[in-house]
Amino acid sequence: MTSNKSLRMDDFLAGWVGGASSVVVGHPLDTVKTRLQAGKGYKNMTDCVVTIYRKETAAGFFKGLSFPLATVTAYNSLVFGFFNNARRLICERRYGDERRPAGLADVTAASMLTGLASVSLGAPVDLVKIRLQMQTHAAVLADSFQLAGSASHKMAAAAAPAGTRSLHVSNGGGELYRGPLHCVSSIVRREGLPGLYRGGGAMLLRDVPGYALYFVPYAVFCDLLKADATSEPHPCSIWLAGGLAGSISWVTATPADVVKSRLQADAHLHRKYNGVLHCILQSYKTEGAQVFFRGASVNAIRGFPMSATMFLAYELSLQFFQKF
Template sequence: MEDFVAGWIGGASSVLVGHPMDTVKTRLQAGTGYRNTVDCILTMFKKEGVTGFFKGMSFPLASIAVYSSVVFGVFSNTQKFLIQYRYGESSESSSLSDLFLASMVSGVISVGLGGPVDLIKIRLQMQTEPFHKEDLHSKPRPKDLWNRPMYQGPIHCMTSIVQKEGLLGLYRGANAMLLRDVPGYCLYFIPYAIINEWITPDNNTTCSPYSVCLAGGIAGAISWGTATPMDVVKSRLQADGVYCNKYKGVMDCISQSCQKEGYKVFFKGFTMNTVRGFPMSAAMFLGYELSLEILKGDQTVTNP
């Protein structure tokens, strides 16, 4: 239970730190008219002010904390199960194969819980993008509604999607998310465990904030950087449907994006993904480890 509570606190910490950069990343990947990261930031600031960077944050703050709680809880408990199954003792340390299997299980679970959360977050982040009436695939909208937000908030966004597309509509882009998160979590938890163990002194029985932040930040940068190509596809599939429906699925999105913008399109937001991955993951792991240490009291904390 402590792992789930600590995961909740870590998730909330990561949202507070990383959401502004996440908004920029989403606009770069699924939006139009931005030359680069700096241009996107300046354009957003001029048009929407500081609040534009926090658009759609209320729902992730309330839900991603729960989502992270489950992911970290599943990861830690899967590790414990594998250790007990292999060795019959919970005191043994995890092997690389244990970390790999636990990471894969976490990745699968993350899609089931995080798919709807990510979809609503991206829809809210993207709804200020201009409506292009010349788009032949666009749904008809009156002129006076072109510059109005499609959704009034996260609840309205969710109910609108369910009404138009059914419950399965909440899992738009889930296949791309699965292809992103299963390897992504392997490159998240495994580097963290290895780096944290490497830089933590042997006689240190409690987590060092410095070690946790450094290891978590590096792991986050690696994970999000390598996940960028599939993250682009996922973001486009999930943003699709705010005003129009362009893509039929993962392969169609890859094909259309490549034909129109070339292979470089799959690295849109790479810099922002990598940069934001460091502070987000550092905050995530620090919140998790410190909370776990407090919750377990004098017990020794096992790094994930």
């Protein structure tokens, strides 16, 4: 039997491989999802894709990619390492044996604890990713995109002095943030360390139930797709189970994800939302209940390949690393 220390390192390495693979696969649709949720001016998902490509070329779909890739090792190590340790601890406390197969209640509890813990690292990572994704040139802003807000916000951004414009436009029509590190330093300088956790409350509302609806369906589908009770799931079964779990998790998490994206994309100098409840009320008042399902189709489509890739790469790399 592999030692706990070795298992933790195996989970760390496997989480890096799976997470990096899923980020590359899912980032283009993640950018589309963010633009649809945080802004308006797009008729639908297809119009958003075409507009981004026409105005920003294919590179527009990969804005903010470097930061998730750079942080994916730590984040997925936290998620998968914490989940597996929590699951083993729960089994040890309940049954006196950490190696006993976890029941659905055990997996649910471990998943929700994982969602709670993941926000500590996930909130700043998501914030920077979204701020970078939402950057666009002045021509794009004028033609096809603005943050969900009034026309006066756009006029104020255009009229503001150099160095005080909103998130999207800087002097000369260039980008305000030069990269992830510059984005982090700018947020801390203007908003302090708490600024890195803007939208964290909405992220808790998304991830605590979201991870339960991620790991539990995965475990259920893996069991259903196994040839028999004692066999290991086939890679095709892992891929399918992971994809279905991802779609379920992301679709059900869409309302909280909309609120989180809006709070995180909200520019510091032209802030529109005071918090989670204010964002919910304002969004509902101005755009109706349908706004909370904006990007749901993108989440369903994006969630499948991302999670299928994540779980398959994780499970296969874990098996590989445990041979050494």
